[in-house]
Amino acid sequence: xxxxxxxxxxxxxxLAARIHRSNADLTVRQPAVIVxxxxxxxxxxxxxxxxAALAERGYTAITFDFAGFxxxxxxxxxxxxxxxxxxxxxxxxxAVSTLSFVQPGGPGYLAICASAQYALAAIAQxxxxxxxxxxxxxxxxxxxxxxxxxxxxxxxxxxxxxTEATDHYLATGDVRTVGGGHRHxxxxxxxxxxxxxxxxxxxxxxxxxxxxxxxxxxxxxPTWINEMAEMTWHxxxxxxxxxxxxxxATPTMLVHSDGSVLPDNVRTVxxxxxxxxxxxxxxxxxxxxxxxxxxxxxxxxAVDAHxxxxxxxxxxxx
Numbered sequence: 414x415x416x417x418x419x420x421x422x423x424x425x426x427x428l429a430a431r432i433h434r435s436n437a438d439l440t441v442r443q444p445a446v447i448v449x450x451x452x453x454x455x456x457x458x459x460x461x462x463x464x465a466a467l468a469e470r471g472y473t474a475i476t477f478d479f480a481g482f483x484x485x486x487x488x489x490x491x492x493x494x495x496x497x498x499x500x501x502x503x504x505x506x507x508a509v510s511t512l513s514f515v516q517p518g519g520p521g522y523l524a525i526c527a528s529a530q531y532a533l534a535a536i537a538q539x540x541x542x543x544x545x546x547x548x549x550x551x552x553x554x555x556x557x558x559x560x561x562x563x564x565x566x567x568x569x570x571x572x573x574x575x576t577e578a579t580d581h582y583l584a585t586g587d588v589r590t591v592g593g594g595h596r597h598x599x600x601x602x603x604x605x606x607x608x609x610x611x612x613x614x615x616x617x618x619x620x621x622x623x624x625x626x627x628x629x630x631x632x633x634x635p636t637w638i639n640e641m642a643e644m645t646w647h648x649x650x651x652x653x654x655x656x657x658x659x660x661x662a663t664p665t666m667l668v669h670s671d672g673s674v675l676p677d678n679v680r681t682v683x684x685x686x687x688x689x690x691x692x693x694x695x696x697x698x699x700x701x702x703x704x705x706x707x708x709x710x711x712x713x714x715a716v717d718a719h720x721x722x723x724x725x726x727x728x729x730x731x
Contacts, residue, residue, distance in 0.1 A: 530654030
């Protein structure tokens with residue numbers, strides 16, 4: 414499989430991308446699928462894994478780092494801003510649509526976890542995505558995300574921290590983060606530092622026990638910085654990831670399970686879409702769908718079948 418570096422631009426911000434193809438002959442057109450992963454992550458985590466699997470099946474699969482993360486430009490760093498990520502998606506879709514080695518008509522989009530709600534919003538805002546698939550998609554609004562963070566009191570505490578961090582940023586230009594760099598390179602933290610992921614610590618962005626983010630053989634990869642800007646809480650907690658469905662007619666497939674997050678919201682999204690929507694229900698936990706062979710294989714089979722129907726003929730050459 415060939416890997417090619419690629420740069421797209423959202424305004425003046427460079428977006429570092431990677432093109433995955435099993436066919437090195439760029440005169441051969443293939444269906445294109447853009448692949449993105451969860452919040453606070455980089456392309457070398459779940460996105461590259463799914464892209465490699467799709468490339469082996471005859472797709473040109475493109476992964477990228479969102480602005481402020483990984484190898485992409487953009488400041489503030491490590492700040493989860495859904496509106497910025499939606500603009501990034503639209504910019505990468507536009508760039509991919511200009512490539513002569515992909516089939517015309519618009520790319521497909523595969524989103525794992527939280528980027529599913531951003532891709533849905535991008536489609537609602539006119540992104541030229543021809544077909545959409547989500548695996549273990551996270552779709553939330555404030556009401557449905559509140560139980561994850563200890564109820565109204567937990568939400569209020571996080572919003573206070575976000576407000577203080579925002580005021581500090583506006584006054585000084587400095588970004589206040591929770592985190593101490595890469596977890597397995599910097600295992601010791603000061604008492605006032607909290608990684609973006611740490612099990613049991615409610616100041617962290619992710620505080621449930623998730624081996625995926627602890628384990629270097631899984632998601633704790635060298636390019637991932639275990640850090641989150643505290644201003645994130647305002648943008649993340651108050652984002653509306655559900656309403657966009659009513660404006661989307663793009664053919665959609667949602668791969669999910671009862672063990673994954675917010676299954677009722679996935680059903681709500683499917684019910685509210687204006688276009689055709691299939692739900693494929695599997696087994697396993699949220700992070701199983703990030704990298705475990707059984708869940709990834711199940712998801713890739715379903716997504717492949719969906720894209721074969723909605724993106725046209727695959728070309729398996731070379």
